[in-house]
Amino acid sequence: MWTFACPRAVIYGNDAIEAISFETADRVLIVTDKSIATLNYVEMVKSRLKASKIAVFDEVEPEPSLDTAFKCAKLAKEFDPQLIIAIGGGSVIDVAKMARILREIDIDPVGITPFVDLFELGYKKKSKLIAIPTTSGTGADVTWACVLTDKAENRKMTPANKEIIPDVSILDYRIVEKMPSRLIAGTGMDALTHAIEGLVSIWRNDFSDAMCEKALELVLENLEKSYANDLSARAKMHIAATMAGMGFGNSQVGLIHALGHSFGAFFKLHHGICVGLFLPYVLQYYRRSVDAKSILDRVSRKIGLEDMEVLINRIFELMKKIGVPTKISEIVDDKEFSEKLENLIMATLNDASLAMSPRVPDYEETRKIYEYAFQGKEIDF
Numbered sequence: 001m002w003t004f005a006c007p008r009a010v011i012y013g014n015d016a017i018e019a020i021s022f023e024t025a026d027r028v029l030i031v032t033d034k035s036i037a038t039l040n041y042v043e044m045v046k047s048r049l050k051a052s053k054i055a056v057f058d059e060v061e062p063e064p065s066l067d068t069a070f071k072c073a074k075l076a077k078e079f080d081p082q083l084i085i086a087i088g089g090g091s092v093i094d095v096a097k098m099a100r101i102l103r104e105i106d107i108d109p110v111g112i113t114p115f116v117d118l119f120e121l122g123y124k125k126k127s128k129l130i131a132i133p134t135t136s137g138t139g140a141d142v143t144w145a146c147v148l149t150d151k152a153e154n155r156k157m158t159p160a161n162k163e164i165i166p167d168v169s170i171l172d173y174r175i176v177e178k179m180p181s182r183l184i185a186g187t188g189m190d191a192l193t194h195a196i197e198g199l200v201s202i203w204r205n206d207f208s209d210a211m212c213e214k215a216l217e218l219v220l221e222n223l224e225k226s227y228a229n230d231l232s233a234r235a236k237m238h239i240a241a242t243m244a245g246m247g248f249g250n251s252q253v254g255l256i257h258a259l260g261h262s263f264g265a266f267f268k269l270h271h272g273i274c275v276g277l278f279l280p281y282v283l284q285y286y287r288r289s290v291d292a293k294s295i296l297d298r299v300s301r302k303i304g305l306e307d308m309e310v311l312i313n314r315i316f317e318l319m320k321k322i323g324v325p326t327k328i329s330e331i332v333d334d335k336e337f338s339e340k341l342e343n344l345i346m347a348t349l350n351d352a353s354l355a356m357s358p359r360v361p362d363y364e365e366t367r368k369i370y371e372y373a374f375q376g377k378e379i380d381f
Helices: 016-022 041-046 066-079 090-102 181-200 206-227 231-249 255-267 271-288 290-302 308-321 334-349 352-356 363-375
Strands: 009-013 027-031 053-057 083-088 128-133 148-150 155-157 168-172
Touching: 009 016, 009 231, 016 041, 016 168, 027 041, 027 066, 027 090, 041 083, 053 066, 066 090, 066 148, 083 090, 090 128, 090 148, 128 231, 155 255, 168 231, 181 206, 181 231, 181 255, 181 271, 181 290, 181 308, 206 231, 206 290, 206 308, 255 271, 255 334, 255 352, 255 363, 271 290, 271 308, 271 363, 290 308, 334 363
Parallel strands: 009 168, 027 053, 027 083, 083 128, 128 168
Antiparallel strands: 148 155
């Protein structure tokens, strides 16, 4: 038995945030970060609320920790909001998703895994959750997983359950009009990776395929233009990110994310840059997976590319045009890489995302993938 889970509604357009004015909650908790709090987005939301009591939690950090989710949940318990609104990127939305659960039930987030996705968590959704993404990449506004960092273990974990999904996603194009180019690049590569991994995952299905294929087409058509400040392309990328989220959220990611999660945790780099960096190398590794190659050859032809090889080359070209590193040595020196390589390998092999990968590397292959990606060498094994 399979299910396709997504929010009750996705509201999109240049005026999408106006939907907030129809909310009747009297107590509202806004979850965001310090950077977003300095912009006008929180005020845009506040001015449209009818609530008499509004609390703001703005302590979400990049690559957020479990501690932050618990802290946000503590405020939610005390404030007892009827509505939680997450305004920010994937980090903010993931903290809000987990905090909504933890405010009601005492559960270890580590125990919430995609392998028990039909298990009911037992919370009554005392708070409605609205996600307003301010970046175009994570898909966190429509997925049933959270990415949180366990600082004690220096590793990322992905507690997941279909009850985690926000109730509503609001995609207002105005919010991404002034995104800095580096963020456009990083989040865009995240969306591209989600679309491709969702297509080749062993949990793929007809519903996820439809979303991932369209998202892939939109990203390849619009990411470079979005990076160059084309506002219509930015609107398309905002839609593509959420479509990719619906797709991979229901089929899951694989080896690219296992590598990206580990690399990002050890080197404290933007998640989108990390997965984007490994994307073309893992596709080279997937060439020996009959299923993955067949899928990517077929999808490549559907979007106007000859085959999987042309797709890989197109990705490398795109990365260069939007300033994304194409090899690890561009951002990490040899000494630091060598010192952390063993830990990187073990973290990757223990990442839950590997379970859905169409080809799973052993210890030596994982080492070689890292070493080849460091040198910018084509993977031929």
